Amino acid sequence: MRVALFVGCVTNVLFPTTAASTVRLLERLGVDVIVPDDQGCCGQMQLNSGYRDAGLARAAVTADVLERALTKADAVVVPSASCTATIRRGWAEAVSGDPAWHARVARLAGSVHELTEFLIDVVGVVDVGARFPHRVAYHPTCHSLREIGLGERPERLLSAVDGLELVDLPDADRCCGFGGLFSLKNTDVSAAMGDARLAAFAAAGAEVVVAADRSCLVHLQSLAEHRHTPLAFAHIADVLASTDGTLEGTV
Amino acid sequence: MTRTFDGADPFPTAASRALGDDQLRRNLARATTTIRTKRGKVAGELANWEDLRAAGEAIRTSALAHLGDYLEQFEANASAAGGQVHWARDAAEANRIVTGLVSATGVDDVVKVKSILTAELGLNQALESAGIRASETDLAELIVQLADDLPSHIVVPAIHRSRTEIRDIFLDQMHRVGLPAPANLTDDPPMLAAAARAHLRSKFLRARVGISGGNFLIAETGSLVIVESEGNGRMCLTLPETLISVVGIEKIVPTFRDLDVLLQLLPRSATGERMNPYTSIVHGTRDGDGPRTWHIVLVDNGRSSALADPVGSQALRCIRCAACLNVCPVYEQVGGHAYGSVYPGPIGAILTPQLDHITSVGVAASLPFASTLCGACRDACPVRIDIPRLLVRLRSDVVDANLTTTAEKAAMTVAGASLSDPGRMAFASRLAALAARLRPRRAPGAAGAWLRHRTLPRPTGRAFVTGRTRRTPTSSAPPHPIVDHTRPLGLRTSPMSASATDSRTSILTRVAAATATQTAPTIDRSYRAPRESDVVKLFIERVSDYRASVRTCDEASLPNAVTEALGSHASGRIGIPSDLPEQVTSKVPGDLVVDDQLSADQLDGLDAVITTCRSAVAESGTVILDHGPGQGRRALTLVPDHHVLIVAADQIHDRLPDALAALDPTTTQTWISGPSATSDIELDRVEGVHGPRTLDIIVII
Numbered sequence: 033m034r035v036a037l038f039v040g041c042v043t044n045v046l047f048p049t050t051a052a053s054t055v056r057l058l059e060r061l062g063v064d065v066i067v068p069d070d071q072g073c074c075g076q077m078q079l080n081s082g083y084r085d086a087g088l089a090r091a092a093v094t095a096d097v098l099e100r101a102l103t104k105a106d107a108v109v110v111p112s113a114s115c116t117a118t119i120r121r122g123w124a125e126a127v128s129g130d131p132a133w134h135a136r137v138a139r140l141a142g143s144v145h146e147l148t149e150f151l152i153d154v155v156g157v158v159d160v161g162a163r164f165p166h167r168v169a170y171h172p173t174c175h176s177l178r179e180i181g182l183g184e185r186p187e188r189l190l191s192a193v194d195g196l197e198l199v200d201l202p203d204a205d206r207c208c209g210f211g212g213l214f215s216l217k218n219t220d221v222s223a224a225m226g227d228a229r230l231a232a233f234a235a236a237g238a239e240v241v242v243a244a245d246r247s248c249l250v251h252l253q254s255l256a257e258h259r260h261t262p263l264a265f266a267h268i269a270d271v272l273a274s275t276d277g278t279l280e281g282t283v
Numbered sequence: 284m285t286r287t288f289d290g291a292d293p294f295p296t297a298a299s300r301a302l303g304d305d306q307l308r309r310n311l312a313r314a315t316t317t318i319r320t321k322r323g324k325v326a327g328e329l330a331n332w333e334d335l336r337a338a339g340e341a342i343r344t345s346a347l348a349h350l351g352d353y354l355e356q357f358e359a360n361a362s363a364a365g366g367q368v369h370w371a372r373d374a375a376e377a378n379r380i381v382t383g384l385v386s387a388t389g390v391d392d393v394v395k396v397k398s399i400l401t402a403e404l405g406l407n408q409a410l411e412s413a414g415i416r417a418s419e420t421d422l423a424e425l426i427v428q429l430a431d432d433l434p435s436h437i438v439v440p441a442i443h444r445s446r447t448e449i450r451d452i453f454l455d456q457m458h459r460v461g462l463p464a465p466a467n468l469t470d471d472p473p474m475l476a477a478a479a480r481a482h483l484r485s486k487f488l489r490a491r492v493g494i495s496g497g498n499f500l501i502a503e504t505g506s507l508v509i510v511e512s513e514g515n516g517r518m519c520l521t522l523p524e525t526l527i528s529v530v531g532i533e534k535i536v537p538t539f540r541d542l543d544v545l546l547q548l549l550p551r552s553a554t555g556e557r558m559n560p561y562t563s564i565v566h567g568t569r570d571g572d573g574p575r576t577w578h579i580v581l582v583d584n585g586r587s588s589a590l591a592d593p594v595g596s597q598a599l600r601c602i603r604c605a606a607c608l609n610v611c612p613v614y615e616q617v618g619g620h621a622y623g624s625v626y627p628g629p630i631g632a633i634l635t636p637q638l639d640h641i642t643s644v645g646v647a648a649s650l651p652f653a654s655t656l657c658g659a660c661r662d663a664c665p666v667r668i669d670i671p672r673l674l675v676r677l678r679s680d681v682v683d684a685n686l687t688t689t690a691e692k693a694a695m696t697v698a699g700a701s702l703s704d705p706g707r708m709a710f711a712s713r714l715a716a717l718a719a720r721l722r723p724r725r726a727p728g729a730a731g732a733w734l735r736h737r738t739l740p741r742p743t744g745r746a747f748v749t750g751r752t753r754r755t756p757t758s759s760a761p762p763h764p765i766v767d768h769t770r771p772l773g774l775r776t777s778p779m780s781a782s783a784t785d786s787r788t789s790i791l792t793r794v795a796a797a798t799a800t801q802t803a804p805t806i807d808r809s810y811r812a813p814r815e816s817d818v819v820k821l822f823i824e825r826v827s828d829y830r831a832s833v834r835t836c837d838e839a840s841l842p843n844a845v846t847e848a849l850g851s852h853a854s855g856r857i858g859i860p861s862d863l864p865e866q867v868t869s870k871v872p873g874d875l876v877v878d879d880q881l882s883a884d885q886l887d888g889l890d891a892v893i894t895t896c897r898s899a900v901a902e903s904g905t906v907i908l909d910h911g912p913g914q915g916r917r918a919l920t921l922v923p924d925h926h927v928l929i930v931a932a933d934q935i936h937d938r939l940p941d942a943l944a945a946l947d948p949t950t951t952q953t954w955i956s957g958p959s960a961t962s963d964i965e966l967d968r969v970e971g972v973h974g975p976r977t978l979d980i981i982v983i984i
Contacts, residue, residue: 039747041702045712046740048747069750073702078695080656082678082687085761086699092761093703125672133762178658207612211655216732218653220299223736224616225655254737 034064035150036101038094040112041073043246043267049280050246053273054111054147060273061155065109068101076118079126081213091123098140107154108144111269113176113244116146121179146176147269148185148244158192164274165195169238171229171252173245174207186244186268193271199236206232210251226255233263240264242271286433287405289642291623293649301617307443311618314442314966318609321555322663328557329547334810338544340667343600345803346502346535347590351794353502353535354581360505361579364567364949369580370787374640377529377582378409381494384527384578385415390492394523396509396516397421398496399437399603400531400582402625403640406494417494418460418486420515422479422972423963429456435619435627437605438553439963443618446470446965457482472964476972483515483973488883488922493519493574497530498603499545500579503538504948507565507579510549514921514959514974520563521917522883526574528565532790533586533599539948543940544810545602548665550903552604557825558903558956561974563917566951571880572916573951583790585639591797594676598633600666605630607660607670613653622650629660633673636680648686651677694729705750716744811940818901818935819984825904829957830970831978838983841929842870845893848927848979849873855890858923860915863893867929878919886922892975893927894920897952899935900942904957906930906980907942909950917953926975928955932984 035058039051055065075090098108098119110116120141127133151157170190176182190198209215209225216222229252233241243249246267253265270279291297301307326332346353358368371377385393393410395417401407407417407428419428423441427434430452434440441449453464453475462482468474495516499508507528509516520526536545550559568577590596608614608628619627623646624635632650641647656671664670681687701711719741726734733739784792819835826833836844845867846853854873861877868875876889895913899906906928908914920926936942946952959974970976 041708044705044747045702045708046715046742048712048743048745051747067748069705069748071748071750072704072708073699077702078699080675080678081695082651082675082680082682083695083699084679084682086695088761090699090703125675127762130762174655174657174659178662205659207655207657207659209612209655211657214652214655216729218295218298218613219732219735220295220302221613221616222655224302225612226736228612228616250740251737254733254740257738258736 033062034066034105035107035109036098036105037065037067038071038098038101038108038110038115038144039067040110040115040246042250043112046250047246047267050111050267050269053267053280054109054269057160057269057273058109061151061157061160063155066101066105068097070100071097074115074118076114076122077212079118079122084126088126094119095123095136095140098144102143107150109147109150110144111147111267112246113146113173113180113182114247116144117175117179119144146180146182146244148182148189149180151189152185158188160189160192160272162272162274163194163277164271165277167197167199167237167239168271169199169201169233169236169241170204171208171233171241171243171248172205173243173248176244177205182244189268189272190242195277196271199238201232201236203232208248208252210248212247215251222251223255226252227259230256230259230261230263234261238263240266242266242268244268286431287408288433288623288625291643291646293643293645294621294623294653295649297621297623298617298653301621306445307618308616310443310445310965311615314439315609315615317966318555322552322606322609325551325555325557331810334807335544335547336665336667338806338808338810339548339602339665340600341804341806342536342541342544343602343666345806346537347533347596347599348798348801348803350532350535350590350798351791353537354532354791354794356502357500357505357535360503361567362505364505366505366567366577366579369578370785370790371580371582371584372786372789373584374404376786377404377580377584378406380580381406381527381529382409382413382415385410385492386413388492388525390415392416392418393492393494394486394490394519395419395424396493396495396511396519397424398494398529399625400496401494401529402434403638404529404582404584406529416460420483420486420519422476422513422961425479425483426452426963429453429460433620434625436608437603437626437628437630439966441963442966443620446472446475449475449964453478461486472967472969475964476961476969480972484887487515487518487522487973488887490519490523492525492527493523495519495526495528497528497534498549499536499542500530500534501536501539501542501948504566506539508542509563509565510546510559512554512560512959513961513972514561515972517561517563517917517921517953518973520565521573521921524574525576525578527578527580529580529582531586532581532583532794533590539946540940540943543943547939549602549604552606552663552665554962558905558954560955560957560959562954564952564954566949569910569916569951572910572918581790583793585637587790587793587797588639589637590794592637593801595633595637595673597668598630598637598673600668601630601634602666604665606663606665610659610663612657612659613655622653624650629654629670630668633670633677636677644686648681651681690728705746705748708748709746712742712746713744715740715742811944813941814937816901816937818937819932819982821937822899822901822904822935823982825901826957826980829904831904831957831980833980833982835982835984841981841983842866842868844981845927845929846870846872848981849891849925852890852925856888858886858889858892858919860894860913860919862912863895864913867893878915883918883922886918889923891925891927892919892923893929895929896934898942898945899930900939901935902938905939906955907946908953908955909946910953911950917951920953921974924975925977925979927979927981929981929983932982
């Protein structure tokens, strides 16, 4: 099986090692990975902030990129729940009265998978051969939980990781406060919400906080660093790719 | 006099300020967590909760899709039953109408049931200008009014106040407007509730004019539905000679039986109860029972504009349960005042910008951004309003109306461009690495906002995707965004002019135009399917949960059971309807007082009252009175402090749909689910406010 990797702009620019982890993980599972060298941004930031024209311009370009990629690969894998949600839902919701666009999006949606969806539903694997002996708090990001309904997939994958202890996190589904532009336009509230999550992770005895979105993680991680809260943060791809308990190149 | 939100700051400023209020945040966290947990429990109890939500969505959408027809139907039926229907285009007109109606009675002190619409209209202020005092009677609204404060929640408006603050407010203010608080008042919630009861009781018993809002208007029957806990609603709807109900046009529900969904969804979503203590269904005027004169003022005030937006009109489905507030992680941090509107929280963020009551465009334009789009509200909404989708839509309205800053627009353009292809993203990565090495603590604009609470990420400087630096041309033109409405935020495209056309015609014309292309969805009624239940056992369990006393007996031992239920009141003064079967009271030693139009004070002098009922609902422990034979008029079961209620086993239905199917929709009804109660004081449930504090139910098996 061969997949095309759509990395997402936050991961590409700020956390390239997460993309590298994703490739390493998939190849270890016998999946061929190509990385389209013309990929950009799905337009989520603009679409969610009210800049529809700009967002849809991004969406049109990325739709082309994905369609081209699907001529050379069986599926597109995205290590980001929020990018996946934008491609599958956001692109359609921003447009009305354009059946051709909706048909394109519907076709693409069937071939675009968030990473944990791909592993569980397509590859059919739960134990990916990882080792990560740490106490982990899994933070279900709002996009993964409510927009694309990842459900228990991430936790199932993490539970099968050698040595990994998933801590009990009460009220796990509370938003971390990132919300894209919200983190800037309402920075104080954003930080208060993030602080509440950090307190919950610490109270649960977590060493590492894991999520399926680098965007939420960068907010929490940067907040924790500012507050001198001793927590590590990792994308689920980084954990699942690890075979020696370390996070290559990530903090 | 209650303040208004005029002059409120836009959300970011107001929210940041609220974060500094530790007391507020403690109260909010406790309150919202409590209601969330209770709601989760009672919603989880119903295996068909999702079916009910789907039906609720369909019923409210149908109502809006044919709003004009239903409004006319309501008007015809309400008028035929003795109501007088008025139409108001906007706040000014509504206030003029109500003030005129009150002035015509010569009364200068009216009692009010909680109504957010009247706060939206600024009705109290308008009445005050005409020399009329509107006394709020809902406990939380009383607290807010006495303190010259602002409401912070849709269901529990004084949630931001601690019990100690409430005690101080009562001690400092009650004497200015009526019976003073007792000098030894503590902050114990039952004592506070008792103080409110005493203070308001004299107002209720003397009230000549009552003003209410309305939870629902039933088109099929012309009835008004009021949902409450304390009994102040029943007091205002029943005791005064004149009742004026002010209701938004979007509150229409097509048929009486549609309540079988809405009144399962609302109490569970709002307060986490299976059913609220009192629901009143007012059908016209009744001789010798309740107000002689009933006015209903139907208010538009921007609703017909919101209705015209195929996506935005979803917000009008709202049944004011505030479940969205209780699950919102943003609201939990800052409370309701930060939203600068009588409608706070997620629903406020989508309703306020679409209605007409906010004069500050700055506030209205900030509300769609007062959210992280987490979606918890969408999951909690009983009528499935897609709040995040509406927020995104309203955000594009703000941008299209040029209400964002130049700095923001520029930053978005730069950000968008720098992420458009691998070459530019590689450059952005290098830039980010460089910026991080500088370890700045402060910066202007967006970067500054980030740095207030966060460090900068420290990327390696190498993006992952290495690719062409040339931009890839698109193969096709970008798709068009939604352009199905042209109403810029905060402005009406077709304002309601003060034309010669009467308001009724004007409103109905706008509504018809707005709904011309809307279709009503089909309503899946499979939630009405009956099931096997031991209804008597379930009813007794559920009534006990409310802490009403319940006992069983057979027909022969009913008189003994009645006397037992009366307890020490058995030798006192006991009110009965004239048609209560004699046998029921054959073992009662005390004075039996037949209610032949007893005055309010005489009713207040009774120790207890005994009645039968029309039917009951096992699932929620609800007893339904339609004030027919053996049940007495409404005031009889409201004013006395102890109500003994007789239910026959064969009157008990399993669930609400079963009970409503057997009722005559054109009756005036009172639904009782426990003694009166309030959760307005720090969410501590306190029994016994205005309605009977003791409820004894006897089931004849």
